[in-house]
Amino acid sequence: MPLPSSSPHSAVQPMGRIPPCDLLSEAKAAEIEAEAETILAEIGINFADHPEALARWQAVGAQVQGERVYLPRGLARKLCQTAPARFVQHAANPARDVEIGGARPVTAPVYGPPFVQDPVAGRRDARFGDFQLLMRLAQACDSVTHAGGTLCEPTDLPLETRHLDMLLAHATLSDKPFMGASTDPERARDSIAFAKILFGYEGTELPVLLSALINIGSPLSFDATMSRCLELYAQAGQATVISAYAIMGATAPVTVEGALAQALAEVMAGIAYAQLIRSGAPVIFGLYASALDLRTGASIFASPEVTQLTIAAGQLARRLGVPYRAGGCLTGAFQSDAHAGYEAAGSLWASQLAGVDFMLHGCGWLESGLATSAEKFVLDADQLSAMLRQYGGIAAPSGAALAALREVGPGGHYLGAQETLAEGQARLWKSEVVEDRPFDAWDHAGRPDTVWHAHQRVSALLQTYQPPALAPERRAALEAFVARRKAEIQRG
Amino acid sequence: MPLPSSSPHSAVQPMGRIPPCDLLSEAKAAEIEAEAETILAEIGINFADHPEALARWQAVGAQVQGERVYLPRGLARKLCQTAPARFVQHAANPARDVEIGGARPVTAPVYGPPFVQDPVAGRRDARFGDFQLLMRLAQACDSVTHAGGTLCEPTDLPLETRHLDMLLAHATLSDKPFMGASTDPERARDSIAFAKILFGYEGTELPVLLSALINIGSPLSFDATMSRCLELYAQAGQATVISAYAIMGATAPVTVEGALAQALAEVMAGIAYAQLIRSGAPVIFGLYASALDLRTGASIFASPEVTQLTIAAGQLARRLGVPYRAGGCLTGAFQSDAHAGYEAAGSLWASQLAGVDFMLHGCGWLESGLATSAEKFVLDADQLSAMLRQYGGIAAPSGAALAALREVGPGGHYLGAQETLAEGQARLWKSEVVEDRPFDAWDHAGRPDTVWHAHQRVSALLQTYQPPALAPERRAALEAFVARRKAEIQRG
Numbered sequence: 004m005p006l007p008s009s010s011p012h013s014a015v016q017p018m019g020r021i022p023p024c025d026l027l028s029e030a031k032a033a034e035i036e037a038e039a040e041t042i043l044a045e046i047g048i049n050f051a052d053h054p055e056a057l058a059r060w061q062a063v064g065a066q067v068q069g070e071r072v073y074l075p076r077g078l079a080r081k082l083c084q085t086a087p088a089r090f091v092q093h094a095a096n097p098a099r100d101v102e103i104g105g106a107r108p109v110t111a112p113v114y115g116p117p118f119v120q121d122p123v124a125g126r127r128d129a130r131f132g133d134f135q136l137l138m139r140l141a142q143a144c145d146s147v148t149h150a151g152g153t154l155c156e157p158t159d160l161p162l163e164t165r166h167l168d169m170l171l172a173h174a175t176l177s178d179k180p181f182m183g184a185s186t187d188p189e190r191a192r193d194s195i196a197f198a199k200i201l202f203g204y205e206g207t208e209l210p211v212l213l214s215a216l217i218n219i220g221s222p223l224s225f226d227a228t229m230s231r232c233l234e235l236y237a238q239a240g241q242a243t244v245i246s247a248y249a250i251m252g253a254t255a256p257v258t259v260e261g262a263l264a265q266a267l268a269e270v271m272a273g274i275a276y277a278q279l280i281r282s283g284a285p286v287i288f289g290l291y292a293s294a295l296d297l298r299t300g301a302s303i304f305a306s307p308e309v310t311q312l313t314i315a316a317g318q319l320a321r322r323l324g325v326p327y328r329a330g331g332c333l334t335g336a337f338q339s340d341a342h343a344g345y346e347a348a349g350s351l352w353a354s355q356l357a358g359v360d361f362m363l364h365g366c367g368w369l370e371s372g373l374a375t376s377a378e379k380f381v382l383d384a385d386q387l388s389a390m391l392r393q394y395g396g397i398a399a400p401s402g403a404a405l406a407a408l409r410e411v412g413p414g415g416h417y418l419g420a421q422e423t424l425a426e427g428q429a430r431l432w433k434s435e436v437v438e439d440r441p442f443d444a445w446d447h448a449g450r451p452d453t454v455w456h457a458h459q460r461v462s463a464l465l466q467t468y469q470p471p472a473l474a475p476e477r478r479a480a481l482e483a484f485v486a487r488r489k490a491e492i493q494r495g
Numbered sequence: 496m497p498l499p500s501s502s503p504h505s506a507v508q509p510m511g512r513i514p515p516c517d518l519l520s521e522a523k524a525a526e527i528e529a530e531a532e533t534i535l536a537e538i539g540i541n542f543a544d545h546p547e548a549l550a551r552w553q554a555v556g557a558q559v560q561g562e563r564v565y566l567p568r569g570l571a572r573k574l575c576q577t578a579p580a581r582f583v584q585h586a587a588n589p590a591r592d593v594e595i596g597g598a599r600p601v602t603a604p605v606y607g608p609p610f611v612q613d614p615v616a617g618r619r620d621a622r623f624g625d626f627q628l629l630m631r632l633a634q635a636c637d638s639v640t641h642a643g644g645t646l647c648e649p650t651d652l653p654l655e656t657r658h659l660d661m662l663l664a665h666a667t668l669s670d671k672p673f674m675g676a677s678t679d680p681e682r683a684r685d686s687i688a689f690a691k692i693l694f695g696y697e698g699t700e701l702p703v704l705l706s707a708l709i710n711i712g713s714p715l716s717f718d719a720t721m722s723r724c725l726e727l728y729a730q731a732g733q734a735t736v737i738s739a740y741a742i743m744g745a746t747a748p749v750t751v752e753g754a755l756a757q758a759l760a761e762v763m764a765g766i767a768y769a770q771l772i773r774s775g776a777p778v779i780f781g782l783y784a785s786a787l788d789l790r791t792g793a794s795i796f797a798s799p800e801v802t803q804l805t806i807a808a809g810q811l812a813r814r815l816g817v818p819y820r821a822g823g824c825l826t827g828a829f830q831s832d833a834h835a836g837y838e839a840a841g842s843l844w845a846s847q848l849a850g851v852d853f854m855l856h857g858c859g860w861l862e863s864g865l866a867t868s869a870e871k872f873v874l875d876a877d878q879l880s881a882m883l884r885q886y887g888g889i890a891a892p893s894g895a896a897l898a899a900l901r902e903v904g905p906g907g908h909y910l911g912a913q914e915t916l917a918e919g920q921a922r923l924w925k926s927e928v929v930e931d932r933p934f935d936a937w938d939h940a941g942r943p944d945t946v947w948h949a950h951q952r953v954s955a956l957l958q959t960y961q962p963p964a965l966a967p968e969r970r971a972a973l974e975a976f977v978a979r980r981k982a983e984i985q986r987g
Contacts, residue, residue, distance in 0.1 A: 019518050019751070019803055021848065026511050026889070038897055049905040071905065125942070126934065223905035252909055257919030259511070259889045261896025297910070297920050301931035305840075306924040307884040311511055315889070335929065337937055341874055341945035342929050344836020348797075349881075352844040356513065370934065382833055389841075392799040397518070397751045397807070404753025405530055413541040413563065413715035417744055418789070427749030428789050432798040437827065437834050439793035442618065442862065445829055450617070453833035 019397030023358025026315045032322060035315075036080075038264035039271060042223070043074040048272045049220075052227035056234075059279050074272065082275035086325045089360075090285040092149070092211045092242060095201060096178035096471060101148050103214075103242065103287065104326035104360045107394040110387050111151035112141050113331075113367035114182075114216060117158060118374040120338060122454050126374060131157035131165075133375075135172055137367060140380050142177040142471065143464040146388035147366060152182030152216065154367070155375050163492050166190040167485045170197045174481055178471035183213040183241065185232040191215065193488055195239050200480050207239065211285055214242035216363065218291070219269045221247055221254040230276065237277040237284040244328050244361065245273035246289025247316075251308060253295040259311045266290055266312075267319050274325065287361050288320035290329040293371065302371040304333040305349030313350075317357030330354025331364030332383035335371045339379045339454050343369065347379075351386055355393070362387075378457035381464065385436045392432050436460050511889030515850025518807045524814060527807075528572075530756035531763060534715070535566040540764045541712075544719035548726075551771055566764065574767035578817045581852075582777040584641070584703045584734060587693060588670035588963060593640050595706075595734065595779065596818035596852045599886040602879050603643035604633050605823075605859035606674075606708060609650060610866040612830060614946050618866060623649035623657075625867075627664055629859060632872050634669040634963065635956040638880035639858060644674030644708065646859070647867050655984050658682040659977045662689045666973055670963035675705040675733065677724040683707065685980055687731050692972050699731065703777055706734035708855065710783070711761045713739055713746040722768065729769040729776040736820050736853065737765035738781025739808075743800060745787040751803045758782055758804075759811050766817065779853050780812035782821040785863065794863040796825040797841030805842075809849030822846025823856030824875035827863045831871045831946050835861065839871075843878055847885070854879075870949035873956065877928045884924050928952050 027035065042048075049070045050056040057067045063082070066073040089104025101109040119129045137154040141147045150173055157165050166184035170193070173181040183194025198212040199205065217233045220226050225233075236243045247266035249255035255262040270288050277284045292312045294303040303309060313329045320327035333350040336343035347368070354362055366383030367375040407420050436456045438445055445451070519527070534540075541562045542548040549559045555574070558565040581596025593601040611621045629646040633639045642665055649657050658676035662685070665673040675686030690704040691697065709725045712718050717725075728735045739758035741747035747754040762780050769776045784804045786795040795801060805821050812819035825842040828835035839860070846854055858875030859867040899912050928948045930937055937943070 018520055018523055019807070021516055021518065021806070024513055024516075026513065031511075031889075041897060042900055046900055046904060051906075125938065220906065222900070222903055222907060222909075252919060252923065254908060256896050256899045256909060256912075257923065258896050258899075261899055264896055265900060294923050295910075296923070296925055296931060298925075299931040300933065301929070303923065303925065305881070306926075307881055307887075308923055310885065311889050314513070315511070335931075336945075337930060337934060338942070338944065339833045341831045341833060341836035342926075342948075344833035344838075345840045345874070345878060346836075348837045348840035349844070349878075352841070356848075373934075382837070386837060386841075389797070389799055393802065395799075397523075397803055404748050404750050404756055405533060407748045407750075407753055408534055408538055408714065408757060411714055412538060414543075414712065415714060416746060417714075417748060418787075420748075427744060431744065431749065431786050431788070431795065431800055433788055433790075433795065434798075434834075437793070438829060439788060439791040439827075441792065442829060442865075446617065450830070452830065453828075453835075456834075 020394055021355060023317060023321070024314055024356040025318050026311060027318055032318060035260060035263050035267060035319065039267035040076045042264060042268040043079055043272060044076050046223065047071040047073040048269065049224040050230050051224060053230050056230050056276065063279060079271040079275040082278045083271055083323055083325070085278045085282040086274050086286045087283060088324050089326060090211055090242065092180045092214055093202065094178055094180040095174065099179050101180055107391060108354070108359050108362045109149045110147050110362045110365040110391070111149035112137060112147060112154050112380065113364050113375045114151055115153045115156060116373055116375040117156040118370070119155060120369050120374045120376040122376070122378055122458065128158045129155035129375070130159045131168060134169060135176060136377060137375065137380060138172050138176040139468045140377060140461065140464055142179060143468045144381070144384040146384050146391055148179065150177045150179040150181040151363065164489045166193060167488055170194060171481060171485050174201050175473060175478065176470055181213070183215045183236065185215045185217060185229070187228060188231040188235055191232040191235045195235065195241065197481065197484060200484055201477065209240050211240065211242050214244060217243045217245045217273065219245065219247050219273060221249060221269060222265055223269060225273065233273065233277060234280050237280040240281065240284060242285040242287060243277055244287040244289040244363065245270050245277065246291055246328065249290060249292050249312065250302070251294035251312065252297060259308055259315065262312050263315055263319065266316055271323070287326045287328045288323060290316045292329060302335045304335055305346045305353065310349070310353040313353045314357040317359065321358060326360035327358060328361040328363055329357055330359050331362050331368060332366055332386060333364060333368055337370050339369070339376065339382055339457065343379065347383055348386060351390060355390055377461045378454050381460045382436055382453065382457045385434050389432055512886055513847060515809060515813070516806055516848040517810050518803060519810050524810060527752060527755050527759060527811065531759040532568045534756060534760040535571055535764060536568050538715065539563040539565040540761065541716040542722050543716060545722050548722050548768065555771065571763040571767040574770045575763055575815055575817070577770045577774040578766055578778045579775060580816050581818060582703055582734065584672045584706055585694065586670055586672040587666065591671050593672055599883060600846070600851050600854045601641045602639050602854045602857040602883070603641035604629060604639060604646050604872065605856050605867045606643055607645045607648060608865055608867040609648040610862070611647060612861055612866045612868040614868070614870055614950065620650045621647035621867070622651040623660060626661060627668060628869060629867065629872060630664050630668040631960045632869060632953065632956055634671060635960045636873070636876040638876050638883055640671065642669045642671040642673040643855065656981045658685060659980055662686060663973060663977050666693050667965060667970065668962055673705070675707045675728065677707045677709060677721070679720060680723040680727055683724040683727040687727065687733065689973065689976060692976055693969065701732050703732065703734050706736060709735045709737045709765065711737065711739050711765060713741060713761060714757055715761060717765065725765065725769060726772050729772040732773065732776060734777040734779065735769055736779040736781040736855065737762050737769065738783055738820065741782060741784050741804065742794070743786035743804065744789060751800055751807065754804050755807055755811065758808055763815070779818045779820045780815060782808045784821060794827045796827055797838045797845065802841070802845040805845045806849040809851065813850060818852035819850060820853040820855055821849055822851050823854050823860060824858055824878060825856060825860055829862050831861070831868065831874055831949065835871065839875055840878060843882060847882055869953045870946050873952045874928055874945065874949050877926050881924055
């Protein structure tokens, strides 16, 4: 499908836009690709509990021993060639369709945290009410262009049917694109069926209505849930984020180069498998990257090594010609303090330099992904807003600057200058969550910190939140589907 | 002077190192340079209360009206050609000499804050005791490679002589390179005389023993203090950081392009003047960048516009062939909360992408530069440590990664792998100031935040701090100089 907007992978950049960074020399990138081929050919990759997958691999020339698949050099890369460089994921509101692999990253919230950090009450299990609240925030924040999937685990709902409640919440509380379930093949099927009702499609030829997160069991393993969900989404022409899970020193080598080679091998195998299922299936090269501090067991984010891994893997994704997912506003912090701010901003900059196309965990991430909070959500969304603005480049009209300078002259000031007052101030990016009173006023107000401001922002967003339009008959059809499936699942 | 290490301005980058970003197209950069020439030729630049400066400008073909100097197109740029692309600033300990314009940025602390933010007591006037404490931290932190200058204003000391106390503190508490005074020509003379005693030089042919901050009175004005201090340092062959003071919408145009053109015009005029004084005088293209929110009067840092200005001005400095100073860990936050973290990290990333060579305000900045704190100092220094590590690139030996992969295999883990345990963990960068206990231990400990960790780090650094070696007779000579000058100044 031809797409209008320019890709970040093309050589021509809008003036003033920060381009993705090629961290590896051509020779080094080629060397890492060769290492990935060696890994797939000599060490192999597991497709567990999935005989059909093994048979499929054998049919295209791979060698299979037990659950281990050995791919001859070049096979995975060749299969990857049919994966599209970019694609559109549709939203219930067509104005909110997103291009993944396009001119700017698509930004989605945190995915999967089982806990919520409340600034007053502390940490507690995430509930469906939290999910709905975060969904409203995702809908209300312009800088969040994709509603994500499991914004948090609604642990108060039955595990077997909560995916249906989450799907219905996506459809009724937001009209942004969203993700299907990948915790079980049956839930993936439900997600696809649900999306067909929501978008009004029948049959098997669908545009991209859903994306789904397929986490690799790093090192070098796909469990049956993941490979079967991958299969179902690919068969239906839906997008999969095929993600290496690289905790350096735990699930991946402790060196950047080793982690890169492993991640590339894993993701190439996953993308190749998706293309085996359906040539041209839309995929995203995924990477979750952190490092393990063996002294303490703590996760490390935004460190030089994690940054290098994140950026260099983006280069490998560009070489493979597929969109890239990594980064986000990641942190190991338990609360939205300075540690969270430093790490989230550093992680976001790494994502931008990496040329990330799909940014899962773009907002609301705490505690290495175990927790979320509404406050962190809006703080990160504020950062996303600044980042997305940078993709516009430097937009000032030539000549206007000199006119302002002539008006003001040496020793003057620009406070009252035409340009400053007219459009200039309106153009400047301003945070929605920072203290902007003078010091004395802030001191007098009890020295509120950023979390307090974030809390005010959450309240303001929720007060102005409007649910999207959804035709009553479509809503009824979705509710009927969910009710029917819940009944079927409960019957077992 | 030939230097061994590679310059960031050269095309060849160490593998895996993030290169400076060229944000402007060649055509746009040339257009901004042409605008800067137009500014100098048609709007002109003030050299206030300094008839000798006006005469010097006239002698090389500039037109002078009142205090306004109009530079014919091309004159400033031509004069700038004799400025060195890089130079070494010496330290009392030769092992701590720094190359400015070299392979990695030289990092210096905050400069000039009149207030200190105490996490418990709140904001108060900065005192000499704070200055000494920050100096010990600057000496103790490896990621701070330059001790800066006025780490804070010792407001409890007489204004007329406090520069002497600060110089003596630099010489006795640290052996890193440092900055001379630029608040008054007499104090600049004292600084140079002091440095000659400390380093054991006589006469006028000196290597670079000092750098000094010359703030331009933007827009387009040098006051007499600045131009005379610039003159004195340049005459003595000492380095000057000639800095545009660009608050977008206040002291500079509200547009990135306008602010760039003005800053380039200002800094070119300053560098040209330094070269007029002494051809080959070492200079640094300086930029202080923020934006003003007219609604509230608050300063904006790390925003898209400030980031673009910071990065693009670095490109202009590279085109001019001189080292660049900008950025740091800047923030408008009153305390070290999430706001401070996000802004400081964003600002630091902008500095890195800008190819900053000399990073003033690298650590300890709060409240738009009005305040500092020991806690913010060590938090930022931790970030500097991560940043500097990135300049080393990706250092893993080829082949080692594959060995680890073969050892672990699909579905295994790297926790006990040879590579992980041996050098791998030691190589990983780890923060010194983050919470790294498990959640329950942290919760049980009262949920300490980042500032608490920073406070522990400050204590640890101060406990292990050792004053540098300083020969007793040299110390006595420095003390005698300070005593004599204090007496002279007090006599008036």
